[in-house]
Amino acid sequence: MELFAEANYKILEKRKFTAILSVVIISIGLLSILFHNGLRLGIDFEGGTLMQIQFEESVEISDVRSALEQVGLENASIQQFGAPNEIIIRVLRLEEQEGIKASEEIQATLSENIPGNPFNVRRMEQVGPKIGSELRGAAVLAILSALLGIVLYISIRFEFKFAIAAIVALVHDILITLGVFSLLNLEITLAIIAAFLTIVGYSLNDTIVVFDRVRENLKSLRRATYFNIVNLSINQSLSRTVVTSVTTFLVVLVLYLGGGEVIKNFAFALIIGVVVGTYSSVYVASPVIVEWAKRSESQGKLSKKR
Amino acid sequence: MLKRLTPRLIIIILAIAIAGILLYPTIQHEMLSPEERQELREQGKLAELESKIIRRGLDLQGGIHLVLEVDVPTLVNNIARNKSQLFEEVFQQAQSRLNEETTFLNEFLEVANQKELRLVRYFPDRGIQNEEIISSLQEEATDAVRRALEIIRNRVDQFGVSEPTIQKVGNRRIIVELAGIQDPARARELIQTTALLEFKLLKTPEVTNATIQKIDRVLRRRQGDVAEALGAQDTAETDTTIEEGGVAEDEAVSVDELFGGMEDETATDTSEDSTVVVDRQVFEEKPFTALLRNVQGQIGVPQKNRNAVNRILKMEAVQEVIPPDAEFLWSAGPEVLPTQAGGADEFHLLYLVNEEAGLTGGVVTDAQATLGGSGGQAAGQPVVYLDMNAQGSKTWSRLTGANIGRRVAIVLDDKVHMAPNIRSKISQGSTMIEGMANLEEAKDIAIVLRAGALPAPVDIIEERTVGPSLGSDSIQKGTTATLIGLLLVLVFMALYYKLSGFIADFALVLNLIFILAILAALGATLTLPGIAGLILTVGLSVDANVLIFDRIREELRKGKTVRAAIDSGYGNALRTIIDANVTTILAALVLMQFGTGPIKGFAVVLFWGIVSSMFTAIFVTRTIYQMFTENKTVKKLSI
Numbered sequence: 001m002e003l004f005a006e007a008n009y010k011i012l013e014k015r016k017f018t019a020i021l022s023v024v025i026i027s028i029g030l031l032s033i034l035f036h037n038g039l040r041l042g043i044d045f046e047g048g049t050l051m052q053i054q055f056e057e058s059v060e061i062s063d064v065r066s067a068l069e070q071v072g073l074e075n076a077s078i079q080q081f082g083a084p085n086e087i088i089i090r091v092l093r094l095e096e097q098e099g100i101k102a103s104e105e106i107q108a109t110l111s112e113n114i115p116g117n118p119f120n121v122r123r124m125e126q127v128g129p130k131i132g133s134e135l136r137g138a139a140v141l142a143i144l145s146a147l148l149g150i151v152l153y154i155s156i157r158f159e160f161k162f163a164i165a166a167i168v169a170l171v172h173d174i175l176i177t178l179g180v181f182s183l184l185n186l187e188i189t190l191a192i193i194a195a196f197l198t199i200v201g202y203s204l205n206d207t208i209v210v211f212d213r214v215r216e217n218l219k220s221l222r223r224a225t226y227f228n229i230v231n232l233s234i235n236q237s238l239s240r241t242v243v244t245s246v247t248t249f250l251v252v253l254v255l256y257l258g259g260g261e262v263i264k265n266f267a268f269a270l271i272i273g274v275v276v277g278t279y280s281s282v283y284v285a286s287p288v289i290v291e292w293a294k295r296s297e298s299q300g301k302l303s304k305k306r
Numbered sequence: 307m308l309k310r311l312t313p314r315l316i317i318i319i320l321a322i323a324i325a326g327i328l329l330y331p332t333i334q335h336e337m338l339s340p341e342e343r344q345e346l347r348e349q350g351k352l353a354e355l356e357s358k359i360i361r362r363g364l365d366l367q368g369g370i371h372l373v374l375e376v377d378v379p380t381l382v383n384n385i386a387r388n389k390s391q392l393f394e395e396v397f398q399q400a401q402s403r404l405n406e407e408t409t410f411l412n413e414f415l416e417v418a419n420q421k422e423l424r425l426v427r428y429f430p431d432r433g434i435q436n437e438e439i440i441s442s443l444q445e446e447a448t449d450a451v452r453r454a455l456e457i458i459r460n461r462v463d464q465f466g467v468s469e470p471t472i473q474k475v476g477n478r479r480i481i482v483e484l485a486g487i488q489d490p491a492r493a494r495e496l497i498q499t500t501a502l503l504e505f506k507l508l509k510t511p512e513v514t515n516a517t518i519q520k521i522d523r524v525l526r527r528r529q530g531d532v533a534e535a536l537g538a539q540d541t542a543e544t545d546t547t548i549e550e551g552g553v554a555e556d557e558a559v560s561v562d563e564l565f566g567g568m569e570d571e572t573a574t575d576t577s578e579d580s581t582v583v584v585d586r587q588v589f590e591e592k593p594f595t596a597l598l599r600n601v602q603g604q605i606g607v608p609q610k611n612r613n614a615v616n617r618i619l620k621m622e623a624v625q626e627v628i629p630p631d632a633e634f635l636w637s638a639g640p641e642v643l644p645t646q647a648g649g650a651d652e653f654h655l656l657y658l659v660n661e662e663a664g665l666t667g668g669v670v671t672d673a674q675a676t677l678g679g680s681g682g683q684a685a686g687q688p689v690v691y692l693d694m695n696a697q698g699s700k701t702w703s704r705l706t707g708a709n710i711g712r713r714v715a716i717v718l719d720d721k722v723h724m725a726p727n728i729r730s731k732i733s734q735g736s737t738m739i740e741g742m743a744n745l746e747e748a749k750d751i752a753i754v755l756r757a758g759a760l761p762a763p764v765d766i767i768e769e770r771t772v773g774p775s776l777g778s779d780s781i782q783k784g785t786t787a788t789l790i791g792l793l794l795v796l797v798f799m800a801l802y803y804k805l806s807g808f809i810a811d812f813a814l815v816l817n818l819i820f821i822l823a824i825l826a827a828l829g830a831t832l833t834l835p836g837i838a839g840l841i842l843t844v845g846l847s848v849d850a851n852v853l854i855f856d857r858i859r860e861e862l863r864k865g866k867t868v869r870a871a872i873d874s875g876y877g878n879a880l881r882t883i884i885d886a887n888v889t890t891i892l893a894a895l896v897l898m899q900f901g902t903g904p905i906k907g908f909a910v911v912l913f914w915g916i917v918s919s920m921f922t923a924i925f926v927t928r929t930i931y932q933m934f935t936e937n938k939t940v941k942k943l944s945i
Contacts, residue, residue: 001802122776128767142900149892157885191835194897194905198842201893205886212882240856247798248845251791255841258790260783263834
């Protein structure tokens with residue numbers, strides 16, 4: 001079996017359309033973030049208490065809510081989690097020591113107000129606000145240092161404009177993923193940040209394979225135009241891009257479907273990342289290089305014409 | 307011609323052999339039945355085996371993860387001597403200025419300098435300048451974290467958890483991870499207990515009575531404040547049901563008598579939480595006394611009155627009439643005690659004790675929990691026996707000898723566990739503590755007493771608990787997902803690249819084995835994100851082979867011979883593979899650096915997965931091709 005064996009798609013010709021498409025998708029995401037008053041940060045970053053509770057029999061969210069109101073936790077968010085007898089309770093932003101109290105109060109009030117339906121605490125997370133803000137800082141630092149390392153590496157191995165094109169593709173991928181998370185009102189947790197960094201690595205991986213081909217073709221096809229070389233390179237690596245994306249997509253999909261509730265959002269971020277990362281390595285990163293080359297060409301720096 | 311191949315084969319066989327050796331303990335451990343595991347534990351061999359296996363993270367087996375921070379303000383407050391009003395002000399202000407970006411000591415220094423407070427007054431022997439003193443306190447705090455780490459380690463070791471993780475992070479924090487814990491609240495208690503054991507003499511009943519009367523007088527002068535202290539606008543006077551006023555008219559001077567007279571006044575419980583139970587007539591005369599009950603000659607506070615009493619005791623005017631060398635302490639827990647009326651009720655006991663401890667727990671050399679022997683007062687009750695060192699015994703002997711007939715409170719973390727009468731001089735230093743709810747609590751107290759007191763309280767600033775049922779669900783789902791994902795990729799590769807696909811499949815399986823072996827060698831912990839990393843590696847690690855195979859196909863299309871196509875396919879792809887993987891490795895390294903717990907686990911797996919896949923996907927597959935093509939001219943390649 002062989003896909004895209006002698007592929008010769010006019011990919012770069014579509015760059016105006018894809019650029020508009022990308023801008024529209026990113027704008028929708030950003031608007032959604034604005035509309036939601038920022039991203040929905042999980043307790044990892046905000047501080048607070050999360051409890052996953054499994055009841056013996058299925059339970060009404062409204063019962064749980066009215067029980068929690070008894071102890072002044074009317075702001076808690078309550079969600080069904082997987083099965084109808086399992087819920088997640090989130091209480092955001094608590095003072096350091098109150099966090100511990102919250103979990104105990106929740107348990108006490110649930111056993112008092114929902115009698116005859118015993119439960120067990122499957123998971124409990126309490127993060128003090130101080131730790132939360134530290135983690136937020138650490139996450140930003142991590143993403144920035146990863147980006148810096150990547151710019152340096154690509155600048156050394158390729159050219160600075162390749163590095164910038166790769167970063168553009170990356171930021172594109174992360175903005176879209178963030179936008180989707182905002183649209184679906186999913187929580188950004190530490191695990192999701194890990195997923196983002198993986199997307200960063202994956203999307204770059206894809207992009208660099210194409211760049212590598214461009215670099216190789218620039219050397220061997222001295223006569224061809226920049227435009228044609230890039231288009232050819234994308235086509236030549238298309239088979240590999242698609243095959244690797246398919247295998248990665250397969251496993252991430254299995255993870256999403258069968259990996260359990262805890263890892264579902266994490267896998268979901270990766271699914272978006274794989275799809276968007278594949279798209280961006282073809283339709284975002286390379287067009288940026290071509291556009292860049294065209295601009296500098298008009299200033300007489302490059303002799304290769306379209 | 308096989309000569310060229312031999313070193314490659316030796317390297318591969320060696321790598322597989324090493325992986326086998328590294329993974330053997332894990333396989334062995336997995337095969338153990340619970341009984342065999344128990345047997346090994348008793349022989350002391352389990353820990354050794356467990357140190358060589360891939361451990362399961364808390365999210366996979368259930369457990370508790372705590373981040374503790376040493377309470378520096380309390381530490382500083384404990385060290386300070388001769389505290390003045392100004393000192394308290396500076397201290398309070400420094401604490402209120404504390405936010406996410408500052409540390410207490412910095413704020414403390416700044417406020418002290420602003421208010422021209424000379425710290426040397428309160429911290430002698432730590433230098434003259436405020437700066438010197440602060441840096442000395444800083445060292446003290448760092449040292450406190452180190453000591454707290456040791457003490458918590460000792461406590462946890464005795465708690466009997468297999469493979470606990472206890473480590474210091476940064477300057478002030480300690481991470482504790484306990485796998486397979488069933489009762490997080492108990493573990494939390496055990497770790498967080500300061501375990502400051504003190505022996506404090508009780509004030510004589512005369513002093514106690516006089517103090518209570520003084521508080522009564524203060525309160526009567528300030529009825530308004532009392533109302534506030536009692537928490538409700540319409541205080542006890544309106545909310546409380548009063549039955550038979552008769553006996554309370556007796557205005558006895560002695561507290562004991564007064565309490566005695568009140569016993570049949572048991573006011574009924576009303577459903578409102580803000581109500582307290584008092585006798586109205588007594589309340590008007592003696593507002594504080596009215597909240598108390600005589601319980602077998604001790605000061606009892608009904609459950610409902612506890613908060614009100616607490617609030618009254620904290621009032622500034624009340625603090626002023628409590629003798630300066632004394633303090634009120636509560637009993638460790640509520641006790642169900644018979645009332646004089648013949649019923650039973652839940653009471654907290656209140657003690658007025660010397661503020662200064664006659665003896666502190668540092669002298670304890672051993673503590674054992676057991677059930678009290680028959681015949682004694684504590685027969686069948688959980689008790690803790692203490693042994694003291696020579697110096698402690700001497701002090702204890704002097705203290706008991708000089709105070710026969712008085713009572714001494716045994717205080718753990720400001721809670722009185724018991725307050726026995728001293729009947730005779732105790733010279734050999736052994737002492738018994740009772741007042742524990744159950745044997746389990748007694749055992750925990752014995753553990754913390756043996757391990758010693760924390761130099762400062764520790765706050766839990768992060769806690770993550772995973773129940774064992776969720777853990778086993780997760781591992782089952784995670785493993786299934788990994789296997790299905792793996793299977794799908796294997797089938798896809800075989801379909802897409804035919805025989806070459808099988809070679810890549812072989813490399814992929816080998817890669818997984820190597821990653822697991824590396825994890826075992828690193829003593830790493832496999833978490834759920836780790837499994838995700840494994841699955842992602844499965845997806846990504848075929849990438850190298852995809853790159854190579856696509857290049858070979860291209861070369862074959864150009865009409866090259868099989869061997870030449872293979873050679874240039876590998877040659878051309880290598881550069882791309884390295885460039886592409888280096889960026890992923892960069893991301894993984896950043897994650898390893900910044901990530902905590904589970905994220906770190908993910909990064910470790912991703913990192914080693916990529917490193918190992920370079921070996922399997924390039925070196926191993928190349929060797930296999932060479933085995934096929936070395937000695938014969940292959941016309942056609944299945945790719």
